[in-house]
Amino acid sequence: AQTVTQSQPEMSVQEAETVTLSCTYDTSENNYYLFWYKQPPSRQMILVIRQEAYKQQNATENRFSVNFQKAAKSFSLKISDSQLGDTAMYFCASHTGTASKLTFGTGTRLQVTL
Amino acid sequence: EPEVTQTPSHQVTQMGQEVILRCVPISNHLYFYWYRQILGQKVEFLVSFYNNEISEKSEIFDDQFSVERPDGSNFTLKIRSTKLEDSAMYFCASSGSLAGAVGERETQYFGPGTRLLVL
Numbered sequence: 001a002q003t004v005t006q007s008q009p010e011m012s013v014q015e016a017e018t019v020t021l022s023c024t025y026d027t028s029e030n031n032y033y034l035f036w037y038k039q040p041p042s043r044q045m046i047l048v049i050r051q052e053a054y055k056q057q058n059a060t061e062n063r064f065s066v067n068f069q070k071a072a073k074s075f076s077l078k079i080s081d082s083q084l085g086d087t088a089m090y091f092c093a094s095h096t097g098t099a100s101k102l103t104f105g106t107g108t109r110l111q112v113t114l
Numbered sequence: 115e116p117e118v119t120q121t122p123s124h125q126v127t128q129m130g131q132e133v134i135l136r137c138v139p140i141s142n143h144l145y146f147y148w149y150r151q152i153l154g155q156k157v158e159f160l161v162s163f164y165n166n167e168i169s170e171k172s173e174i175f176d177d178q179f180s181v182e183r184p185d186g187s188n189f190t191l192k193i194r195s196t197k198l199e200d201s202a203m204y205f206c207a208s209s210g211s212l213a214g215a216v217g218e219r220e221t222q223y224f225g226p227g228t229r230l231l232v233l
Contacts, residue, residue, distance in 0.1 A: 033220040043203055045157070045224035052217055091157060095220040100145065100162035100170045102222055107156060 002027050002096050006105035013082045014113055020067075021077045021108045023092030030054075032096040034068070034075045039089040039107070048090070051075060079110075087112045116140045118225035120206050126231045127196055135191045135228045137206030145219060146189045147207040148181065150174070151227075157205065163189065196232045203227045 003026045013019035025034065036048040051059045051068050058066050063083075067076045079086055092105040119138045127133050139146050148160040161171040163181055180192045189208075193200055205227045210219035 033217060035221070037224070042226070043151075043229075044226045045205055045207075047221065047223060050217065050221055093157075095222075100147070100164070101159035101172070102147075102149075102157075103159070104157040 002094055002099075002103045004092050004094050004103050004105040006092055006108050008108045009106070010109045010111070012111045012113060013079075015082055015084060017082055018078060018080045019082055019110065021079075021090050021092075021110065023075045023077070023105055025073050025075060025092070025094050027073070027094065027096045029097040032094055034066075035093045035095070035102070036064070036066070036077045037091045037093060037104075038086075039091060040085075040087070045091075049077070082112045084112050084114075086110060116142075118206055118208055118223055120204075120225035120228050122228060123226065124229045124231075126233065129198055129232055130195050133193050133196055133230065135193075135204050135206075135230070137189045137191070137225055138187050139189055139206065139208030140223060141187070142211045142213075143208035143223075144212065145169075145208060145210040145222075146181075146183070147209075147222060148191045149205045149207065149224075150202040151205065152202045160191070196230075198232050201230060201232045203229050 005024045032053045034051045038046045038048050049061045063080045065078045089107045091107045093102040121136045146163045149157050151157045161175045162169045178194045182190050206225040207222040209222045
């Protein structure tokens with residue numbers, strides 16, 4: 001079974017600072033995708049960023065970037081210049097092989113403070 | 115930008131009643147999914163649907179659950195006889211198009227969810 005682990009239940013960062021959220025995963029597949037989703041208090045699930053396992057280059061989307069370490073099966077999310085609107089739960093998820101489902105981690109609650 | 119929509123946003127029902135949750139996936143998407151999230155817990159996969167049939171389902175998706183695509187736009191989740199433990203947020207998601215760019219099938223876009231409360 002695929003597993004995704006987020007070891008930080010809660011994190012806090014000051015506005016304009018940088019924060020990194022950790023995620024590790026376990027898969028025996030070679031072909032897989034990794035995602036970060038944001039869930040604000042409204043509870044909507046918003047796609048933040050995607051990483052293809054076959055790509056060595058780390059994905060970036062504006063202030064969001066990942067550090068993808070394939071050998072270590074690590075996939076962390078870096079948020080630069082944090083904003084109050086970044087306050088949310090962040091879920092790491094994997095999609096592996098021919099399966100259709102996403103497997104989610106337990107989430108990290110991020111609080112951005114003034 | 116196209117988005118997944120879900121109705122109703124909130125539903126309160128009595129235990130044993132049937133509920134139907136509705137979703138309109140992104141219009142050119144081919145793959146459809148239901149997930150649920152019990153309050154304070156992680157998101158769990160229920161079922162995926164492609165080409166008018168279920169392609170994968172989890173152990174949660176038992177005989178009380180069914181899915182249907184009754185027309186070209188809607189995708190529904192029915193719970194036949196609700197239980198207290200069915201109280202959760204239910205998310206619909208969709209992915210993949212005929213154009214089939216790399217990674218498109220795997221990248222799922224979620225609706226805003228339906229909050230179901232079973233009393």
